[in-house]
Amino acid sequence: MLELLAAVLALALAYFALLDGWYLVRVPCAVLRARLLQPRVPDLLAEQRYSGRVLPSDLDLLLHMNNARYLREADVARAAHLTRCGVLGALRALGAHAVLAASCARYRRSLRLLEPFEVRTRLLGWDDRAFYLEARFVSLRDGFLCALLRSRQHVLGTTPERVVQHLCKRRVEPPELPEDLKHWITYNETSSQLLRAESGLGDTAKDQ
Secondary structure, three states: OHHHHHHHHHHHHHHHHHOOHHHHHHHHHHHHHHHHOOOOOOOOOOOEEEEEEOOHHHEOOOOEEOHHHHHHHHHHHHHHHHHHOOHHHHHHHOOOEEEEEEEEEEEOOOOEOOOEEEEEEEEEEEOOOEEEEEEEEEEOOOOOEEEEEEEEEEEEOOOHHHHHHHHHOOOOOOOOOOHHHHHHHHHHHHHHHHHHHHOOOOOOOOOO
């Protein structure tokens, strides 16, 4: 019995020492919770909320939430969001998947130790290659918008249009994207062109 306990503890220590343990646990748990315990959200553009709290492991040297933690919390909330609205299921049904191709963040006020917050995620729209999502970090102490993240989920193996059509059983026109998001998309396209030119690649070599 003691040998078994020692082996389990050794495996747990190796798991957390060699792998990003909490992240590899939290994302599947968030997906399972969204799939099994939470109601389906039929409106693709509806905002969904994911609660969190700043833990000691989230802090940086200035004792507020590390900038990188916002990206991680947004990742977990986004996985839950895409599960509840059916996008992940549709991707799986079509033999496709999505990867994070770009993100940007604005930090407006720090989240402090033990401060409760919500990640409010919504789908802003899509184009021929990607879905665009927004995550708002709102303090539950006073409702202040502490950080705003935008992400581009590149769809591989199919198109966003086919994913939406699979979900809605009809063709759906994408909503008009916000003006600031259009500027960000243009920036990403310009950056890709510059990097391809820098690498000696032609316009036919697209970013993956």
